[in-house]
Amino acid sequence: xxxxxxxxxxxxxxxxxxxxxxxxxxxxxxxxxxxxxxxxxxxxxxxxxxxxxxxxxxxxxxxxxxxxxxxxxxxxxxxxxxxxxxxxxxxxxxxxxxxxxxxxxxxxxxxxxxxxxxxxxxxxxxxxxxxxxxxxxxxxxxxxxxxxxxxxxxxxxxxxxxxxxxxxxxxxxxxxxxxxxxxxxxxxxxxxxxxxxxxxxxxxxxxxxxxxxxxxxxxxxxxxxxxxxxxxxxxxxxxxxxxxxxxxxxxxxxxxxxxxxxxxxxxxxxxxxxxxxxxxxxxxxxxxxxxxxxxxxxxxxxxxxxxxxxxxxxxxxxxxxxxxxxxxxxxxxxxxxxxxxxxxxxxxxxxxxxxxxxxxxxxxxxxxxxxxxxxxxxxxxxxxxxxxxxxxxxxxxxxxxxxxx
Ligand code: FAD
Numbered sequence: 090x091x092x093x094x095x096x097x098x099x100x101x102x103x104x105x106x107x108x109x110x111x112x113x114x115x116x117x118x119x120x121x122x123x124x125x126x127x128x129x130x131x132x133x134x135x136x137x138x139x140x141x142x143x144x145x146x147x148x149x150x151x152x153x154x155x156x157x158x159x160x161x162x163x164x165x166x167x168x169x170x171x172x173x174x175x176x177x178x179x180x181x182x183x184x185x186x187x188x189x190x191x192x193x194x195x196x197x198x199x200x201x202x203x204x205x206x207x208x209x210x211x212x213x214x215x216x217x218x219x220x221x222x223x224x225x226x227x228x229x230x231x232x233x234x235x236x237x238x239x240x241x242x243x244x245x246x247x248x249x250x251x252x253x254x255x256x257x258x259x260x261x262x263x264x265x266x267x268x269x270x271x272x273x274x275x276x277x278x279x280x281x282x283x284x285x286x287x288x289x290x291x292x293x294x295x296x297x298x299x300x301x302x303x304x305x306x307x308x309x310x311x312x313x314x315x316x317x318x319x320x321x322x323x324x325x326x327x328x329x330x331x332x333x334x335x336x337x338x339x340x341x342x343x344x345x346x347x348x349x350x351x352x353x354x355x356x357x358x359x360x361x362x363x364x365x366x367x368x369x370x371x372x373x374x375x376x377x378x379x380x381x382x383x384x385x386x387x388x389x390x391x392x393x394x395x396x397x398x399x400x401x402x403x404x405x406x407x408x409x410x411x412x413x414x415x416x417x418x419x420x421x422x423x424x425x426x427x428x429x430x431x432x433x434x435x436x437x438x439x440x441x442x443x444x445x446x447x448x449x450x451x452x453x454x455x456x457x458x459x460x461x462x463x464x465x466x467x468x469x470x471x472x473x474x475x476x477x478x479x480x481x482x483x484x485x486x487x488x489x490x491x492x493x494x
Contacts, residue, residue, distance in 0.1 A: 090116035091190035093397060094179050096169040096335065098122025100130060101364025101386035102195030103150045106161045108394035118161045119187050121179070123168040126219055127153060132383060134222040135246035136413045139229075140253050148219065169196075172339040174357055191359055191397045194336055194347060195390075198329035198365040198381060203238065207300030212307035213323045216243055228322040231255035236310045236318060238297055239326035240267030242412045245280060247324055248289050249414040259290040259318060261297055261310060270328075273425065275444050276456050279437055280414070287415060292318070329381060331366045344368045346379040351405075352396040353389045361396070363389035372405050373472070374426050374453075382410045407472045409464075416440075420461065422468035423454035432483045435460055443467065450476040462489040469493065 093109060095102045098120050106118050106128075122128070129148040137143040156163055164181065171180040172192065179187045200215035202208060214225050225247070229235060233256040237244040240262035248258040260267060266277035281291060296313035300323055309317045331346035341355045342348040347362035349369050354361050364386040368379050384406065391403045409422040417440060428446035435442030443463035446454040451474060455467030466489035470477055481492045 091397065092117045092119075092188060093191045093193065094119045094121065094187045094189035095193040095195055096121050096179060097195035097197055097332075097364070097366070098124065098128045098163070098165065099195060099197045099364065099386075100128065100150065100383055101197070101390050102193065103128025104387050104390035105193050105195060105363060105394055106156075106159075107151065108391050109397060110159045110161070112394050112398045112400055114394070114398050116190075118159075119164060119189075120156075120161055121164040121167045121169050121181065121187065123166065124218060124220075125166045127151070127156070127163070127165070129219060130383070131217070132411075134219065135216060135243050136250060139222060139226055139247065139250040141226075145219070169335060172335055172360075174339055174360070177359065189359070191361070193393050193397075194355075194360065194362040194366060195364050195386075196332035196335065196366045198331045200325065201328045201330050203297070203325050203327060205297065205299050207302055207307065208325070210300050210302040210307040211305055212321065213300050213325065215325050216247060217329070225322070225324065229254050229256045232257065233322060234320045235259070236261060236320035236323045237326060238310070238323060239328070240264070240269070240291075240293075241271060241326055241328065242268070244324065244326035245284065246412060246414055247326065248284060249287070252287050252289060253415075257288070257290075259292065259320070260284070261292045261295050261318075263295065263297075265294045267291070267293070272421075272456060273431060273444055273446070275431070275433055275437070276419075276458075279440075279442075279458065283415065283417065283440065329365065331368075331379060333362075333366055336360075336362060336366075344377070348377075349389075351392070352402055353392040354396060361393040363393050371408065371424075373407065373474070374424060376426065378408075378424070380408055382408065384409050407468050409468060416459075418459055418461075420457045420464035421454065422457075422464060423452070423471040425454040428453045430479075432479065434463060434483060434485050436485075445482055447477075447479065450479050452477055466490065466493050 128150045168182040235258045251258045299311045301309040309319045336347040346368040395402045412419040425446035430447040432445040441459045443457040443460045452470045457464035
């Protein structure tokens with residue numbers, strides 16, 4: 090009947106509450122979240138929801154009735170400000186306290202800001218929360234000019250959605266290619282070309298010096314070479330930083346996020362950290378990583394819930410991720426650590442292909458565009474860690490089933 094307190098009512102926190110009940114936990118569960126909303130999915134905020142193809146209700150992980158029926162006590166618009174590990178109490182900004190036997194930190198990450206002049210002008214936005222998404226959507230529309238600073242997945246997705254909404258879009262990226270940190274050059278070139286063909290402009294290897302404003306509202310982006318690109322709205326999508334302050338102040342081990350083990354447990358046996366805020370081991374690659382993805386949030390929510398109820402943890406999963414842009418479905422499995430060979434299978438020009446990353450004859454990662462079999466079989470092969478028939482892989486006439494055989 091342990092009393093479980095979860096701080097952070099996002100994808101990981103909300104899912105942890107659900108897995109605890111699913112695994113038979115009967116004790117009290119308190120879910121503290123500083124947003125006013127029930128736990129919701131963030132991925133559609135840059136995709137279907139932004140384009141008007143999904144309702145706000147459809148974003149919720151569970152309906153309000155589920156929390157009442159499952160006796161999950163919600164403290165929405167409630168911010169945890171301190172953890173007292175000696176007395177096992179979480180302090181909220183309201184002055185309320187919540188005692189715990191087990192504590193799950195699921196505080197996620199926040200959008201990184203650009204420390205440049207004009208960054209606080211109205212119309213310079215980030216996209217992390219539903220409230221951010223409302224602001225962004227209200228600023229987009231026919232003939233609005235959007236400048237996206239940062240050519241990562243969120244930036245590309247928002248540019249694609251903006252084009253569908255009739256806005257002009259420019260992607261400004263510091264590196265020489267988009268997706269430079271997260272994808273291989275084949276994919277970078279493909280996505281840039283696909284966007285460019287749909288009217289998105291690019292400024293690559295660009296140094297943004299300031300946002301210019303008029304009457305307190307952003308009016309343009311200024312580059313280090315003095316050029317100014319006019320815009321009505323600017324989205325800063327330059328990555329996220331973990332919300333690990335609570336853990337740091339409580340003396341928990343933190344590196345790139347809160348350091349946890351394979352059960353999502355911190356150095357304090359009673360405290361777990363899951364989702365975007367955690368720095369976790371990835372046994373498959375013998376590394377530690379901080380992953381920002383829904384599948385990771387779910388996997389760690391299962392790990393923490395299983396450890397709390399005392400049942401065996403879930404089998405290790407191959408990390409994966411997806412991104413939707415226009416009619417493209419990108420699915421990525423694995424991480425290309427130490428890969429020494431790349432094999433492109435399929436037809437890049439026809440937007441149906443996969444890039445396989447190999448280390449010797451072992452598959453490390455696959456990036457698949459509109460190619461679900463390559464993604465699914467690739468993901469299985471990565472998990473198996475067995476040598477694969479590399480020659481077969483590069484021949485699209487041989488089915489993925491036969492490649493795996
Ligand atoms: P979050 O969902 O961020 O939840 C953390 C919650 O904790 C937040 O509500 C935060 O406000 C709250 N909190 C923080 N500190 C406190 C405190 N002290 N007290 C109380 N509450 C607190 N992933 C994919 O796999 N595929 C995608 O296509 C994809 N697209 C994305 C698109 C966008 C626009 C964004 C923003 C993210 C996307 N992601 C995607 C990433 C995915 O949404 C995250 O990995 C996931 O939400 C992580 O869940 P989390 O619970 O760890 O963090």
